[in-house]
Amino acid sequence: MPRFAANLSMMYNEHPFLDRFAASARDGFRAVEYLFPYEHPAAGIRSRLDASGLVQALFNAPPGDWAAGERGMAALPGREDEFRRSIETALDYARTIGNDKLHVMAGLIRADGDRARHRETYLRNLAWAAEAARGDGIQILVEPINQRDMPGYFLSRQDDAQAICREVGAPNLRVQFDCYHCQIVEGDLAMKLKRDIAGIGHIQIAGVPERHEPDLGELNYPYLFELIDSLGYDGWIGCEYRPKAATSDGLGWLRPYLQTQQPQ
Numbered sequence: 001m002p003r004f005a006a007n008l009s010m011m012y013n014e015h016p017f018l019d020r021f022a023a024s025a026r027d028g029f030r031a032v033e034y035l036f037p038y039e040h041p042a043a044g045i046r047s048r049l050d051a052s053g054l055v056q057a058l059f060n061a062p063p064g065d066w067a068a069g070e071r072g073m074a075a076l077p078g079r080e081d082e083f084r085r086s087i088e089t090a091l092d093y094a095r096t097i098g099n100d101k102l103h104v105m106a107g108l109i110r111a112d113g114d115r116a117r118h119r120e121t122y123l124r125n126l127a128w129a130a131e132a133a134r135g136d137g138i139q140i141l142v143e144p145i146n147q148r149d150m151p152g153y154f155l156s157r158q159d160d161a162q163a164i165c166r167e168v169g170a171p172n173l174r175v176q177f178d179c180y181h182c183q184i185v186e187g188d189l190a191m192k193l194k195r196d197i198a199g200i201g202h203i204q205i206a207g208v209p210e211r212h213e214p215d216l217g218e219l220n221y222p223y224l225f226e227l228i229d230s231l232g233y234d235g236w237i238g239c240e241y242r243p244k245a246a247t248s249d250g251l252g253w254l255r256p257y258l259q260t261q262q263p264q
Helices: 017-026 042-052 080-097 115-134 158-168 179-185 189-199 221-230 248-253 255-260
Strands: 003-007 031-033 055-060 101-103 139-142 173-178 200-205 236-239
Touching: 003 055, 017 031, 017 042, 031 236, 042 055, 042 080, 055 080, 055 236, 080 101, 080 115, 101 200, 115 139, 115 158, 139 158, 139 200, 158 173, 158 189, 173 179, 173 189, 179 189, 179 200, 189 200, 189 221, 248 255
Parallel strands: 003 031, 003 236, 031 055, 055 101, 101 139, 139 173, 173 200, 200 236
Antiparallel strands: none
């Protein structure tokens, strides 16, 4: 049975960030993820996790200047030193917080940019990040993101992400399979999951097209959850959606699965 992690960047926005941990635990979640922890000391976040009995499933490495519109640096030539510092910062946080998965964002490129050059930079940076994380038992993840929500993002397709991971060849480099993004870009989710499951390190969900609860929209998630189970995936499934109203009020879809929410 699937196990779900609340995404605290999108869910429980009714509460200040540090209070979202307890709120998610009260609703039955046993794991959390979010975009970035860096506004808060790592020890403070760890204390919230421990107090609520939560597992940290995932967070992102620093993405550059998020407020100015940057969405990662891994595929940006000339930003290599900054990228390496961002990975070192993320690994420092992960050692305290306890997660073993780290999403590394590729970045935005211009429509007329030299894609081959960006790809070469991306491969080198991912190889460096994977090697830096390997000693801590941390898996580096890359995520295809749709161009509607994030125009110009370097990586949008599952096959491209899988090919990049194979080319880098690091044992701790995997793809973050976000069902929402994949449906918008490619569709045919079941076949993509069957094809790529060996290279998938984390799965995320949201309703399509509005990115609300997974029981709203065009995707048949109960079918996909059964498929994911049948493929042997035993990781957390991140709930990266924007609740249509109050977070707790929209969790009817989760209740049948609550008994399976056990930390590893």
